[in-house]
Amino acid sequence: MKPSAAIEIDHVWKFYGDYPALRDYTLTVGQGSCCALLGRNGAGKTTILRILAGLSSHQRGAVRILGASPRSGDVRTRVGFLGHGIGVYEDLSARENLVFFARVVGIENRSQTVDGWLERVGLARVASMPVRQFSRGMRQRLALARTFLHAPDLLFLDEPFTSLDDRAIAMLSELLVQARQRGATIVLSTHQLREALAIASHVALIENGRLRFSGERTTEMLEDPALLYRLHTELGAD
Amino acid sequence: MRVLRQALSVAYKDLAIELRTKESLNAAGAFAIAILLLLSFVFDPFSDVVREMSGGLLWLVFAFSGALIFNRGFSRELPNECLDALLASPLSPASLLIGKAGGIFVTLLPVELVSLFVFGIFYNVRWWLHPPELAAIFVLATWGIAIVGAVFGALTVNLRLRELMLPVIIYPLLIPLLIGAIEVTNTLIANHPVTDYEWLWARVLLVFDVVMTALASVLAETILVN
């Protein structure tokens, strides 16, 4: 294993029955880098993220996160995952949700940490309100607090910018920048090319479960986000 | 120890939600009383026969009203994809299952106690003659229902027709547990002497609980991680 690799996906195949959702997928993500997974719907981005987050298994190949299996408890202590759902309980208050997740991830000074995060995401005044009474923007910010609560070293985010309002987008961008500054490794999938390419240091393009391109994000990509698709996919070849 | 601590967190969270909403508690409690009422039309409520089959009547009430509780067990993790958030966390799948079973256990036990109380009133049955033995059987049998309910709640959580399938799968599996609980409860409420036969069933309940809990812990990851 390369010493600076936080994530190694090594010739991985994932099957649904006989159908390969991931085909011989190999990707390395260096420690402290931010990799944006790009691709059409159904390309395999969510599948990879779920494997990395330990929610899904693969049938062939190997996945190592900091040298261990994604299902290892130690790894999951250092992972922050945000999927399509916000991952909070409607019938609990914002504080109760964060205290529960703080307990689960093993945070010692839970009250202090939770109060700090509620303040940070602008939910301190409504901390005791049940989440079912929250607006959509408030739920999104609570989801961000849950994900970043334990200052994870590894962040796996599945289309995190989708359906966020402007305030939440700004908050998420700030959190990601701060995470990168403290050396966290981030893998995120997205359709929002501009936002993702602005923070990403690397990109990986997936099509039909195969890796089409992986490499550093360049200035050309920033200027022309669709460039990758044109150069490396069958869609672009048409 | 860590598994137990994590399981307690999950159980505590579920209980907090249940105490706030009281959805399962109210539904199960009302259902239990409805069944007890219906049973009064099946036989003479004041005959001696009732005492002899109290165990059977009670445990059927508990098993059916329990379905309303264990149906909610994992389904409350579906909104907002909370189950994914839990599985991506350091929480082990075994802790999650045992915690869920703990939540079901603590929710079902009060429903059973209230039903027992109402049963005593409706059918003029003195059920309090052997409290420690009755309590022990209630604890053993309720844990068995809870762990099986949690496992199969997890197994069917993402399936269509989940609420229809869960009772069909669970009740046949619970038969040894229900027979044991019924036989011992019959003896205790009818105030018959406790013999080797009742001890045999107590052991069956214990073995059932241990085996199902062990299997649940071993297969938790298989059931929960796709």
Added chain:
Amino acid sequence: MRERLSIVLAAIAALLLANNLHAMFLTLPDEAMQGAIYRILFFHAPAAMVGMIGYFVALTLSIMYLSFGDFKYDSLAASVIEVSLVFSLVNIVTGSIWARIIWGIWWTWDYRLTSALVCVLIFSGYIMLRRAIDEPTQRARLSSALCIFGCVDVVIVWKSIEWFRNQHPGPVLDFRTGGGRMDPAMSHVFYMNFLALLLVATALVLIRTRQESTAREIDSLRRVAHAA
């Protein structure tokens, strides 16, 4: 290859069955206490044995699927359980018919019949679960878990019902109503018919396994078509 094997097995089973039926109806006399109806024994008990063997073979196959991830184990397990269910139903129906003739009642709550009924319910749940899951990997994984729980529970169920029935006795489905062992001529036909039913079951499993594999292939092609 598999197709040829199932044809060969079915042919051998047919010949054996024909031979056994000849022995049952034309060679063996009526049983002393039961009369002609005892002949149902030659299907009732072997069907039960084939069913129970099947459930525990399926348990082994389910464990192998979870260990190795090869779908052939899952296809085999599902096929074995379906065929075992059929044989369990044969066991229950023939037992009912026997009870009706001998005791005048369709159902006796005999511990073996009751346990067989519970097995049918548990493994019907297995079939229902499989029908409710479209995705083959998830279907294989969850039904394997259910099979393991079911088979472990079957052991506890069997003994529990036996102990319960010992305490609350009722009519017992014992074909040897006169007591003692089965006549050697009858035992021979009994075990030959067990062999025949086992071969029938194996042939059916092979056919059904091929159907499962084909269904999985179709599912995969459908996913490819949708992805395109």
